[in-house]
Each structure stands twice: as structure tokens, then as C-alpha cells.
Amino acid sequence: MSFQGWHHQNEELRNLSLSGHVGFDSLPDQLVNKSTSQGFCFNILCVGETGIGKSTLMDTLFNTKFESDPATHNEPGVRLKARSYELQESNVRLKLTIVDTVGFGDQINKDDSYKPIVEYIDAQFEAYLQEELKIKRSLFNYHDTRIHACLYFIAPTGHSLKSLDLVTMKKLDSKVNIIPIIAKADTIAKNELHKFKSKIMSELVSNGVQIYQFPTDEETVAEINATMSVHLPFAVVGSTEEVKIGNKMAKARQYPWGVVQVENENHCDFVKLREMLIRVNMEDLREQTHTRHYELYRRCKLEEMGFKDTDPDSKPFSLQETYEAKRNEFLGELQKKEEEMRQMFVMRVKEKEAELKEAEKELHEKFDLLKRTHQEEKKKVEDKKKELEEEVNNFQKKKAAAQLLQSQAQQSGAQQTKKDKDKKNASFT
Amino acid sequence: MDPLRRSPSPCSSSRPSSPSTPACEMFGPIGIEAVLGQLKIKAMKMGFEFNIMVVGQSGLGKSTMVNTLFKSKVWKSNPPGLGLPTPQTLQLHSVTHVIEEKGVKLKLTVTDTPGFGDQINNDNWDPILGYINEQYERYLQEEILITRRHHIPDTRVHCCVYFVPPTGHCLRPLDIEFLQRLCRTVNVVPVIARADSLTMEEREAFRHRIQKNLRTHCIDVYPQKCFDEDINDKILNSKLRDRIPFAVVGADREHLVNGRCVLGRKTKWGIIEVENMAHCEFPLLRDLLIRSHLQDLKDITHNVHYENYRVIRLNESHLLPRGPGWVNLDPASPGQLTSRRPFKVCRGAHDVSEDEF
DSSP: OOOTTEEEOTTOOEEEOOSSOOOGGGHHHHHHHHHHHHOEEEEEEEEOOTTSSHHHHHHHHTTSOOOOOOOOSOOSSOEEEEEEEEEEETTEEEEEEEEEEETTTTSSOOTTTHHHHHHHHHHHHHHHHHHHHOSSOOSTTOOOOSOOEEEEEEOOOSSOOOHHHHHHHHHHTTTSOEEEEESSGGGSOHHHHHHHHHHHHHHHHHTTOOOOOOOOSSHHHHHHHHHHHTTOSEEOOOOOOEEEETTEEEEEEEETTEEEETTOTTTOSHHHHHIIIIIITHHHHHHHIIIIIIHHHHHHHHHHTTOOOOOTTTOOOHHHHHHHHHHHHHHHHHHHHHHHHHHHHHHHHHHHHHHHHHHHHHHHHHHHHHHHHHHHHHHHHHHHHHHHHHHHHHHHHHHHHHHHHHHHHHHHHHHHHHHHHHHHHHHHO | OOTTOBOOOTTOOOOOSOTTSOBOOOSSOOSTTHHHHHHHHHHHHHOEEEEEEEEOOTTSOHHHHHHHHTTSOOSOSSOTTSSSOOOSSOOEEEEEEEEEETTEEEEEEEEEOTTTTTSSSOOOOHHHHHHHHHHHHHHHHHHTOSSOOSSOOOOSOOEEEEEEOOOSSOOOHHHHHHHHHHHTTSOEEEEETTGGGSOHHHHHHHHHHHHHHHHHTTOOOSSOGGGOOSHHHHHHHHHHHHHOSEEOOOOOOEEEETTEEEEEEEETTEEEETTOTTTOSHHHHHIIIIIISHHHHHHHIIIIIHHHHHHHHHHHTTTSOSSOOOOOOOOOOHHHHHHSOOOOOOOSSSOOOOOOO
16 A cells, blocks of 8 residues: 555665764764663572572672561472662662572472462563553553563582473573573582583583573674683672671681682682673663563464464454454453353342242241131130030029029028918917 | 562553662672663664654755755755656655764665645645554554564654745744644654745744744644653753744855855855854754754654554554554644643653543
């Protein structure tokens, strides 16, 4: 679909020579100033057993004391704890998030140990994807929580990787930049360390674990990255205690047999780790996370939802489909919920109706019972009444009879008395 | 749970610098600063892109101005419109070059619009708006692919320089109509073209009248007030806003003045030096476009204008047929415009204004 008269000579991209100073050489500075005012985000995930020194190493790396209590060994499962901090160095503001795996390696059954970690990483990708898919979105303002670097702490056994380590790293390598490090490296002797490192690297290779490759395509950093890569995995020692070495204070661990200096490259690889992680490759780590790991997640997620790019001929607006699908899904769910609620309502009504019917029946029965009882009582009372009446009748009869007798008797008596009286009177006369 | 610790929340909504993250005392340099150097290296390696569009009637010196800005012959031998009969319809011509200065590579695309305002009936500005929207559409299509490119080529117009003819009176209806439509899609920088035909006083009066016109019709030109991030930006940009539109003169010939070789126009009554602030304001335009605000122009195009386009497009997507459609943005009447704030995404720590659009 081209517009009338629009015509683009894009095919001939030629280099133009400038006859004077234009001034766009300030562009990188303009860009950097913008980024500085917005601030940077950097998120590190520390995976390792409890007590292996994750918190101490973070404190040492960032030269500060992050608030934390050591975790116990009694955790029922692995959980992730994220803490965010704002650091500032001259005019650069860094929003640092450190995610810790609490309880890793403590359980008896470690089959599912990797799951919470993978879920957390995926959740951060999902949050970003959701924001990106929104209609009204604010991506530049978004607090990026995606994990940029995963420091995998290997226990300094001196032998080889544990199977838990292999399994976990294999699950994580396509989702995050893994930088393996050997923790508490002051417990390994130098000659053992070399063997240990080779063993670890060869195991990683033979198991197909993709760890983060320090970029060597940019000439400014290629050399330093190449030399540092040779020392992987970095054997580090962390310490926030300071010990007087010579005439200055340095971070170190003091033993009866000597002092292990953290920033001494002969003693451990801490400086190398700091160089690689922060000073040289921080931006690359962020970029890899965004352009490789996140894109992979996004692609898989969208394909899972059933969308694909077809060739330019049919040009489907897959995003439209996403929205349509989501909208339909949402409406469908809404309808389903409505149905459910309706069903439940109907059911409840039925139940209540049944209850009421029951109650009604009971009442009827009661009423009948009462009626019958009443009838019976009434009958009884009637009977009694009859009886009483009969008795009364009898009594009356008896009374009448008695009265009659009495009156007769009286009369006869009176007659007798009169007779007697008469007799008496007669006798007298 | 300790308020300092936050457990991971799978679908956290975007949270700009949250107040609960504590600032930490650091006991010595870590090397975070090095990230700035890393950024620079990355930027220099990737190179920069800049797309500029010049709009105005023929004969206002658009092509010459572009040549002056970039100190090179941007247009090949025959700049469109020059020496050719006036095109019968509005056309757009684009040309892309790669220029380099001190190791910084810039891929510059200039789009010209010969035929604008030259016809009798000039209400057909669709090709210009269409072109701008087409670039947004292209970017959007690339962005929504499942398998995306590492770096999406940016052909979106970052800045549109609008040439106002030096009538000395005020903005014409054509100018006002077009600027209203344009300002809502792209960053617009109006300039008074061929300013050598106005005296200094006429210039100032013209400028003030244009500013008044812009205000009356709610035309928000670059740098937009609402995007000023902090007090420094405000001060700097206010100064610029006072001088916009810049009165410019373009020239690509060099002349000898007082022993120096300067770019200028030679006339019978003197030589107008392009880079002399006393003669014209070309240096201001150049500084704005290239030396100080180039990145800002790109950012606003990406974060505001492109996002606006995307919102409209996605909201209407279920109505449009498959394939890229052209979205028509008609300006509302001035009364309506005053009651609506421009749909913007605030850059501070406050939320996106969920205003109607």
C-alpha cells in the first residue's frame, strides 16, 4: 500500500562527505545523558547452597553492607528473596536488585529445587511481556526486574560438580546469563584449584550447559574478555572485614596461618569477577537478557498461545488476534462465571425451597397431630362431661328420691306426730 | 515480613522508583560508572538514525536549508522541484545518507514535500500524514512479530521542519490547518523561511504574531511544554520557545568575508552570513536539531507519538480490515482542544494519565 507520489531512494545508501563540522558527534553524549537521568537497573540472581557465602560476596562486590540475616537450614523448600537497593556513584544511579535462593540444597529430596528459580525468572519475563502487550503502556518508565546475571555458587569440594548443580544449570542456561563461580575458594589449594576448574568446565561442556560468554566482537573489550574467560569459573573469596596489610587496610580474611586478601589477584579471582560483571560487561549482560533470553521467552509464549508470523502475503495482524483472543477469552470467562453464579443461585433457591417444603410438611404434620390430640382431648372431656352429667342426673334422681322419701317420711312422721299429738290431745280430752 | 525486603511478585505492575528501596552507603568505588562508557561503545558501534521531513511551499529554500544543516549535498544533482515544473500533486521524496563525524555514524533520511501548498486546492495533506503514519505502521508491524529483529530499523519521522513563508503578517489558514494536524502526530519545528527579506523589527513582529497564532489555535510545537522533565529542561526550553519560530536563511555557497570563509548568500547590498547570529538564527536551528536535542526528538517520537499511534491502532484493530490501515487524525476544533490535555506519558514518577483520547 503506497501513497500517491511517495517515492523513496532508500536503495542507494551512500556515504556523504561533510564539508564542515555539523555537530552530531555529540550524539553519544546526548544518549548517555538521557540514560543517566533515567538511571540504570541491574538484577543479579545468586544461586547456591545455604551458607556458601552469597550475601558476603554481594557485600564485598558492592562495597557495602546490605541488610540481611543469615538463613537457616530448615527451609522446607527453595524460595526466592529479592531485595532492591539504590546505589549512586558520581552521577550514575543504579537500581540494584539481588535475588537470593533461600534453602537451596538443604532438602533431602532436591528434585524440585530448580523449579522455584525457573518460575521466578519466567515470572519477571512475563511481567515485562504483559507490560509490552498492553495497549496503554509505559515501557521506558518500567522497573525492569528481569534477571541480568546469575551467579552460580559452586561448593569448593575440589572434586567435581554436584548433580544438583548440573541439573539446575541446565534448566537455567536458556533463560539467564550464567556465570559460574567457586565459592569460599580459600579452602582449596592452588594446584587443586586448577584441576577443579578444568574438571568443572569440561563437565559443563560435556553436559551441554551454555554459560555466559564474555563478548569478544568489540575490539575495545575483546582482549580483556578473552583473557578473563580463561579463568572461569572464578574462584572467589568474600569478606567485609578489613585487615591491615602493610600500611593500608584491605578486605581480607585472617587465619592463623596467613591472610587471604580479597583484592589480591594471586589469592583469588574476586577482582576478575568484579571487572567482568560490572566494569566491562554490565551493559552487555543487560542487552543479552533483553535481546536473547527475553525474546526467546516471548517467542515461546506467543507460539504457545497459537500465533505465528506468516509470509508477507497474508500479513495477519497477530497482535490483533492476541487481543481478540484475549477479549474473547475474557468474555468467555465472564460468561462462564455468570453461568456458574446463575447455576449456584438456582441451586440455592432449590435447596431453600426444599427446606421450606420440608418445614411446611413438618408443620402440617404437627398441626394434624395437634388437631388429633385436641380432638381426643375434646372427646375425653365430652365423655367425662357425659359421665358427670350422668352422675349429676343420678344424683339428682337420688336426691329427688331421697327428698321424696324424706318428705314422705316427714309427712308420715308429721302425720304420726299429728296422730300422736291428736292422740295425746285426745287423751287429754 | 521486614519492610525492607520485598518478596518477588510475578506480575508486578510497572513501578517507577519505589520509595521503599533504601539508598546504600558505599565504602569505595565499585565501577558502576563504567557502564556509561559501555553504553557509548555500544551506541557508536550500532550507529544512529535520524529522519527529518521538510514541509513548505516550493521556493522557500527547503533543500538549501537541508544542505546547509548537514554541510553536504544531501540532494543529488537535481533537487526535486528545482528547475523542474511544479509537480501537479503533492509528492514526497526521500533520500538516505550515512554521514560520519569523529567516529559517530549517522544514518540520515530527509523527506521533502514538493508540491505542498502549490496547487489551487490545497486541502489534500493526506500524503504527508499518511507517510508519517506509514512509518509508525512499519515499526509497529516489526515490533509485533513473533521472531523480532535484533534492531528494528527506525524510519519514523523524528522531526518535521515547517517552512513559513515570510509574508510578515501572520500564519495563513493553510499553515494553521496543517500545523494543527501535524503537531499531534510528529514533532514540529516551524521556521520563518527566507528571513533575509524581513528587517529585524519586521522579524520580531512576525515572530510574535506567529507565536500568538500558535497559542490561539493550540498548536503545540517542539519543544512541548508538557514534556519538560526538570527545572533545567524548563529553563533551557523556555528560552528556545521564546525564539521559535527561528528566522533562518539557507546557503550552501562559501564567500570570503573579512578574510574568513563563511557560508552565506551574496546580494548586491551585502553578504548574509548564515552562521552569524546577528544575521539570522540558523545556528539556533542547527543546535536544536542536531547538537542538543536530537536524542530528545527521537525519544519523544518513540515514547509519545509512536505510542499514541499504537494505542489508536490497537483499539481500532478489530474494526479495520487486515493489513495496515491509515489512521485519519482530524484536528478537533480549538475549543475542544483546550479542554483536552495532549495524550502524554509523563516521565516523572507519577502514573500515566489515563485520559480519554
